[in-house]
Amino acid sequence: MRNRVGPALRERLRESADLAEVSGEPDRDLLKELRASGLLAAAVPREFGGAGSDPAEVNAIVEELATLNPSMAIIAFQHFAVSARVAEWGTRRQRETLLPRLADGGCLAASAWSETGAGAAKRHLGSTGTRRADGSWVLNGAKSFTTGASVADVYLVLVQSEEPEEGAEGVYGGSGQTFFLVGSDNPGIVPDLSLDLVGMRGSATGFVSLSECVVQDADRLGEEGRAPEIIAGVRESGATLGAVAVGAAQSAFDLALQHLRRRGLLDKPQVRHRVTELATRLEAARAIVERAGARTAPDPGLTTLHSKLHSSAAAEEICLDVARMLGSAGYTTGARLNRILADTRAVALMGPTNDVCRELVAVSWPS
Template sequence: MTRVSSAARIATAREAVAIARELATEFSAGAAQRDAQRRLPFEEIEQLSSTGLLAVTVPHRFGGADLPPSVVAELTAIIAAADPSIAQIPHSHFVYLNLLRLGASDDLQKRIFGTVLDGGRVANAQSERGGRTIADISTRLTPTGGGFSLDGDKFYATGSLFADTLAVLARLEVETDDHAPGEYVAFIPADADGVELVDDWNGMGQRTTGSGTVRLRGVHVGADDLVARAPAVSGATGYGAFAQLLHVAIDTGIARGALDAAAEFVRSTSRPWFEAGVERAVDDPLLVQRFGELGVDVASAEATLAAAGRSVDRATGFGDPDDIEPDADPVAEASIAVAAAKVVADRVANSVTSALFEVSGTRSAGADLNLNRFWRDARTHTLHDPVRWKYQHIGRYVLRDEKPPLHGVI
């Protein structure tokens, strides 16, 4: 059943950040239990929608706050520190709202943006299994008398179980009167005839993201429900940099959440090592030193994320035009900045979530505490796209002034 809530309207970045912090406090309280029981956060996602946070990127002309990418990244990191799964669920929501902004007709924008302002949610149905690479798409759009028929199987469809609208990536092989062959994103109701949502995600981390299977069998798609993908991902739009920025924000938030959890555990539960000669674990000088090192790591990730966010703002028209040098390529610079931030966040998220146990001691390994969820979440989410290729693009840019490719994943 389609779930559309009534939603509040957010007007400013300050308001959005304050609401995100309030929600993070509430979400954090039940995060460990939800993960342990794999209890999907339907109530929490409804709450997230009702605050208006999921509508903050809706353009002004459609009644939204039109907040910049840097603010969306900040909101994502705040929520990820509390519950990384909840933070990841709206990732594709924001990405596909950006696609609408860049390439959809006014009628489709008005329809979907209006639904989102009322609390509606968009989820992706993009990735597939079985192709030579993840870029191979076998889901097909077949022209019919009254539009198109959509058929295929999608996997890792994060957020689909919570969505009102699915953004389905598919190929059109033949030319029609209004559409050339190529890849399109079809915006369809999540409860449309022929759509089956399967709760079969079994990852070791990010366990409650609803990243299951979507089966599509003869789903009707109107001609006005389609958005061509190529102009957004292969043009100088900043589309890929924005999408990747939110992934960085999730990893950075996980690192912050793990560090905060470790500090709280040491303050409240850990005993000092006997050789330290102190009464409290927090007074162990070696432990203080280690927390200092971890604090620097997390602060570095957060600073790099913030810098990347400002760069994406400039590339997408939200920054101050006077900050852009005459000969600069703001889109290339944003992609490189986000790639660097991704490398840092990947390293820090995985190392800090592991060090949580090092600094907290044996008691922290208790299964009842479920502190390992931070490491499992970091290790799972950082698999999303390999940082080894980020290093390649950064190195080529630094050494040969070679701009990164335009394919939507950097």
């Protein structure tokens, strides 16, 4: 893999991942370095000051970050996802105002979609958006499992803006939902990091409350009530959370090699064969992520879904096999492998969750 992350930042990312496992806090100094690194420009078109990278390059950056620090990788992934949505669905004013700041690291983006009671498919939202007589909107509600809460400068917030149509529910998202771009300086949005996660502990994943949060109609992303169309189009891009899983699995594989070399076990044929099996599964997971990014399949969206399903499952299995190789050496609270395994398991729970991915794949089959 070509190194896209500079050596100094690489070391800081690795150190911070272990520290976050204990503290459960995001490394704000490291985030400043990530902002200044130029990596966050990847998903922004060149005409707006970005790198104009294709999905394959975005996935490669996310994988490299995840090999070092999955928590920072998922923060970057969400930033890339919002950047791409603004580039595709934003008004000219939104693109000209926001995209240059997303590119230079002056603005870090996060998504606030999930909430208690809405389910993994993001239907039946409790958070609402109400249009006022002057054309502005008032947002109210509470979001959970928001990656980047408290460290993001802008949130892409999903709310119910009108009554859902009967029988119009899709697999992911629901009718009458609208997206808004809400700045962290808005007094009506309040992040809360009291959520104590098992994995991704440095990802600033927490709650976001919306209380009489006033936004302008110019802050709306896409058409009113048409958020599911934006959601459905996301997977067509080829950017995939499978890249996070592959990066974490690579980190676990590297730990296995280090352990076996120290023990002088790589000379044994049976050990080499086990390691080769792990390497093959890792390469298979990487291959489907690369295929998703290349968008060469007849249905790129389906490939993106398959990439998350396969890579997250393969990564967890690789971590468990590495744990068996390490034996008692990996069975301590301070063992890095335990952190990697917890981070890997988290990928399956990130939206769209693996269960939702399975439903999205299943509905594509002809009846």
